[in-house]
Amino acid sequence: MTLAPSSADLQQPVVRVQGLRILFPSLDGSDTVKAVDGVDFEIRPAETFGIIGESGSGKSTIGRALVGLLDATEGVVELDGRTLNSVPRRERRTARQAYQIVFQDPHAALNPRMTLMESLTEPLRIRGGVSEDEMRRKAQDSMERVGLRAEMLGRYPHELSGGQKQRANIARLLPLNPRLIVCDEVVAALDVSIRGEVLNLFADLQRDFGIAYAFIAHDIAVVAQVSDRIAVTYLGRFMEVGPAEAVTERPLHPYTTALLSAEPRPLPAHLREARRIDLKGEIPSPVDPPSGCRFRTRCPWAQARCAAEVPEWRELRPDHYVACHFATPHGIEAPPAAGEHD
Ligand SMILES: Nc1ncnc2c1ncn2[C@@H]1O[C@H](COP(=O)(O)OP(=O)(O)OP(=O)(O)O)[C@@H](O)[C@H]1O
């Protein structure tokens, strides 16, 4: 079985995350790393939900929690209206197969000692209930669907290019009828020339099968290109979530503006002067994040209030949310206050 919804609740989100916290012990075991520290969001059917933010901001940890590779320390991850824990134990493995992750390293997911045919039929063999002929036919269909020739099924991973491997990784998921695929830096390791092809493949599969994606990447231009909405993550929290175009062209949060300012590509004209922010210093430790607004130690607009109060999550434009005391639909209200930094 899968957790696929009935036709009566097709509008139900594929993913609903509430109050998610994921804590790890620090390396020496004496402290707690707050990798994800209170995030709420939904991913809608056939939607691409982009997640951006600097290294260490918690993107991959969120992605792993969505597919059940990590348990929430606190909070709830609901997939098609149910938590995986609520699925009877014997059905859990099958249920989990509808929620998959593809990583940056296309080599890692394919077993080097298995032919592609073996790799592609393995998930169905584990699930059981499918004849050998049916599995082989599904493997051939999947290969064709991702633009690989069926004759390649006899090959081993080392006989494929990086782009072909990433296509094979995707082909491996299709017989599982995925509802959600978490894409964690899926094109980062690929040549720029084949990135577009792989991104187009993801878009085609979404159109044809209604798959929802959580799309995690450092490259903001890529995330902006493929996403319907974008979440901007900083130190385990969301700073801003909204429609992709609005977030990247008319950001509400100073951190988003700073991330965009750090982009090597030219910014849209209206962002180039007044709203440019240089992102200074390092991201603070997730063991002991700043009080109040986590971005305050690097924010040129930080005021005393920013250290004292956690900013509320406010909808300033339709479907566009921000966590900043001074954000308005038109920009930041507070004057720069350099002296307020710690
Ligand atoms: N298993 C773990 N044990 C301890 N700390 C961890 C573990 N996994 C992640 N962390 C820490 O949690 C924080 C978030 O890590 P995460 O990998 O989610 O970041 P990220 O946003 O994906 O970064 P990157 O862009 O570099 O991939 C980091 O400080 C990281 O060191």
Ligand code: SF4
């Ligand atoms: S102005 Fe204050 S609340 Fe807004 S981002 Fe800067 S530090 Fe955070």
Ligand SMILES: [Mg+2]
């Ligand atoms: Mg990561």
